[in-house]
Amino acid sequence: MDTTIDVKSFAPNGKQNGYNGKAKMINRKIKYESELSSDFKETIAELAHGEKLYGCIQCGTCSATCPVSHYMDYTPRKIIQMVREGFRDDVLKSSTVWLCASCYSCTVECPKGIKITDVMYALKREAISAGYFPKRFPTPVLAENFFAQVLNNGRNSEGPLLMKMYMKTNPFNALKNTMLAFRLWKTGRLTLKTEHTKDRKSLKKLLGSIDKQKEALAK
Amino acid sequence: MRYLYYPGCSLKSTGKSYEESLLAVFKALKMDVVEINDWNCCGATAYMAVDETKAFAIAARNLALAEEQFNKEEEIHVIAPCSACYMVLLKTKMFLEQNLAEKGRIKNALKESGLNYEGKVKIRHPLDVLVNDIGVKEIAKAVTHPLKGVKVASYYGCQTVRPYSTFDDQREPHTMDDITAAIGAESVDWPLKTRCCGASLTGTIDRVGLPLSFMILKEASKRRADVVSTSCPLCQFNLECYQDNMNKQFRNDIHIGVVYFSQLMGLALGIDPKTLGMNRLFVPPENVYKIMKGGEKVYV
Amino acid sequence: MPNPEKKEKKFEPKIVAFFCNWCTYTAADLAGVSRLKYAPNVRVIRIMCSGRVDPQFILQAFASGADGVLIGGCHPGDCHYSEGNYKMLRRFRLLQRVLKVLGIAEERCRLEWISASEGDKVKTVINDMVEKVRNLGPLSIPAKMSDIDEEIKELEKEINREEVPQHA
């Protein structure tokens, strides 16, 4: 939907009245109704347990109270409006949901009682199941690995978990943090041993049963 | 009253000194606290991002284990010191109360793994228990080495007071400051008590997470705090262990002790620093030690 | 001449409601003006005050085939006539015991305080009550009464039969 036109193509020598062709692009932005998913808002409202998001007055309290909104490609307020209006792909591809640190400031401050953090969780799940999350973006990788580890061991082991995440996303980062890991190990705050519960079968059964019930429900 | 204790994964690794100091303080205050048998991970925030029902199920397993262990009690009080665990367990309990269909599914699944969940569990944060059950007066009575002159910046972080807990004000919490006062120290009035430390972002996307931690420490030292007191293992980890990275990245010289509130309590109760896990700190709270020995504090 | 097709439908309880003129009836009007949709099973009788509700009205409603009776009055302390709603509450408590003895489930007779501004409460109370009464199933006292009537007739016949030889 966005077509990017290089300014250079308009100017014979790549320059146009002080316009630096390299830095400035003209972006065409338009959205056609047919590109939108009309049922997206219902899907998310159901996943996030609340239709309150329909009542958003776009006041921006969430964005202003968010500690990381200035890094997001869409502020949380915009995300709510985009969800309401069915901008499914743009929302699921955005960095916003992965930057949310779940600090719940927005949820507490929202004057309309929208559980914005839960909306973000719903969007994270939706993005993972739609395969939309950025491949080398650490947050979803961490989430997935964490999930797998708890599924297998019942507990999470911070050392091995972080190692895996760094290896999968940015091996350079792991090297950068070697010093930190060493100090943690020295103060007895890090083991590379895997933690686990004694009765691992019970947890497997529990999660297996959830799967079975979900399948039955789907049928 | 008897309490069950749910440590969570962090208190067994990076947050080891939180567990050590907290248990020592409980013991000093003569509280009856037992760890939940064979508990599992609460699921934290990451699990919620992948599968909600499963996230609630694994968290509910811990609640069921608590009921099994204290099956004779009318009301079971579970202390969850890690903010994330506390919030997740609380959320699970509330969610199951409101969504009966989901509760049914999870109860079925628990039954298949040989457990049952009735809903008798109350999730308590140690701050809640210490201030509301034990009381600041009792704590003050037990103090042998008051931390007179120590300026403490109480840092509650996000999930201790938000969004489900009701034991403290969500915007202007005061329980940790109450404890600070009870142990003879002085609270710093600052606006970042519940500002996010960056949580998992500090480890994953440090470009975003690190500045958040840095701003908190900078404000605390600007307001002349001798030490930052926390109630969350992740906050403590982010604020303390990344100080070198911060100083490198922001060309600064931040050097401020970040300890658990239970460690400060332990010092005031006269517990040996090693028992409190003070030796595990990267940045020992020098000013606190100096003041306790009657010396002059130094600001870097 | 019951229509066999209609019998197969979901059971639709019949609920008679007594709403006081000043609070609950006005609230029901407000629900209407606000276009709140709720279950059509409740039929309202307007009275001036919930204090006017005679326990006989409730019993008569059950006897005439109602599956539930709902009484709506002003909140305590808000009665247009000072305390008609208290008087109703006292009577209601007594009546509930009687209904228990008669084998009529507690959920079938309900007293609710709904003020003039609580249009949405009219909706939630009615929907909730209809759902609960639907789960309880039909009360059908008239049918039971006619069964009893039949039984009594049969008994009378038997008695008469037994008595006949004695007189003969």
Place this chain on the structure above:
Amino acid sequence: MSNTNGNGTIKGITPRIGFYICHCGHNIAAMVDVEKVQKFVASLPGVVVSRDYKYMCSDPGQELVQKDIKELKLNRIVVASCSPLLHEHTFRRAVEKAGLNPFFFHMVNIRENVSWVTDNREQATAKANALARAAIQRVFFHKSLETKKVPINPDVLIVGGGIAGIHAALTIANAGKHVYLVEREPTIGGHMAMFDKTFPTLDCAACILTPKMSSVKNHPNITLWTYSEVEKVEGFVGNYKVNIKRKPRYVIEELCVGCMDCIDACIYKEAKYPDEFNQGLSKRKPIYIPFPQATPQVVLFDPETCIDFKSHRCKKTCIEACDRKAIDLKQVPEYKEINVGTVILATGFKTYDAEKSPQYGYKKFPNVFTSLEIERIVNASGPTNGEVLTKEGNIPKSVGIIHCVGSRDEKAHKWCSRVCCMYSLKLAHLIKEHTGAEVYNFYIDMRTPGKGYEEFYDKLMNEGVHFVRGRVAEVTDWALIPEEEHKLTIRVEDTLIGVVRRIPVDMVVLAVGMEPREDAQDIRRMFNISCSTEGFFLERHPKLAPVSTFTDGIFIAGGCQGPRDIPDSVAQAGAAAAEALSLISAGSIELEPNTASIIESFCSGCKSCIPLCPYSAISFNEGTKKAVINEALCKGCGTCVAACPSGSIIQNLFEDEQIFSEIDGLLKFAGIELEEMEVVNA
């Protein structure tokens, strides 16, 4: 228990019923099959004619009924249309005009109770059928009744002396009727007296208000009781008995001329107690006058702070200073009892307590003010003589005005307070005028509906005031950059740009919303009226009876009914005055004849009804050993009727037989259930 027999004759009366069902345009007809109901009712015993019509309440609709009454000799009329609370009177009058006693009429509510609340046409039609059938069965038992007329006492009580109460009082007094104006505070004037200018014309509030205040004081038809409170109200429309407590000022009002010599003479040379009128921003003495134009011009004592009340050891220099001997430190409360026919409640509103929104730092940071405080600060007779200064005494270089504080927020109040956008614009203008500061307005939505309001907004934009669309998350002293040091930083998303901004300012103004007064619930109970869910007094109809209440003779005006600005309050006050005057002019009011009476022959003399009556209308005749109901006192609640063990009390319009037949009709008719009847009729 069916009361009909085969041919529809009861106890020898042969009812001839006319039934009319209204389409109400599409309002009813879209959800109820009116033709089906009409045909169904036609088949019921006793029904002579059954018709459906587009608008029954219209003149042709009413004429239809009247024609049928005359031509078909109808003696019972049932109309199925909207709520009886809306049109019962209309139809009763129509029936009466046609020569039939109006109480042979009954109304079925198939709009508010059926078509508007049901989304299934078949079920809605069945419900309408049942309700219609119940009404047909009910009217069999209707009787001819006479209405009772009660005279209206022409005196009026007005509670609250703000702009609404003042305007209503003057309107009624100018019409030649007597008004008692009761005000709780020591002076009339209310919130308006505190304002500096009024929007959008920027008239000086005091200049337009004080002439009205003194007219109230000097009007021969107005009895003004300030520093007084209503304690008890009894009676009903036309004749209310009201008890009023006049709190002691410790100054004899009739003697005091307001020279204020006593204030100068007070042994406190410096004023040291927070001045209520100036929102605590200035100080007053224990003996004071609220503000220079206070009406009446009478000083008063604050016993909480006066030394003599605390220790009885003051030199009482004030008493010596008063040459009119007006000071009486032994004054006690005075109690008045008055009789009035109508009441206007204009008890006003309260501003939202900004401390309940801690994120804005009110009371935490000294330079965060509420809008009411700023009104006083910009006022030339205010605490700073009109100079806008920070607490440090500097002229602010930048000021942030935060809209919607306590409004549009589920944690505070859900409603829009209607006036804040406009007064924020006004304050922005005044602050800019006084200081030349950069002024920022932080708004969620700008609401300027009113004559000249949008033009005012336009003017402000051209004056260079900043408008940032976004709700402020936080006011903080947390400085991130040197420019923010020693300032208050406002953190907000500029939602029109989509960027979070941090704006350092010297002064913050919180545009607090309007909420009900704390004691609104007590007042409501005292006057037997209702409140809406928000806690404001509830009007009888939001559109058609905006100043009436459900209690006849009690009217409401101004901020007590909901957030509103001065012009709207004045308009409402005028409307309330006109409503009261119209009752007074009529001289009397007709009451519903729904009173109770005793059938002596049935009464067993058990006396159980006597304590039940809240109006003491029931007494016991020791001679006959029977209870007696005084119909003049009976208000028609029917509580005694329901409690009478011998069934000897009947309530007109709600007789046992009428209700029993209605119950019966709702469920079955002559022993036949509705579904079966439909099959029979099909």
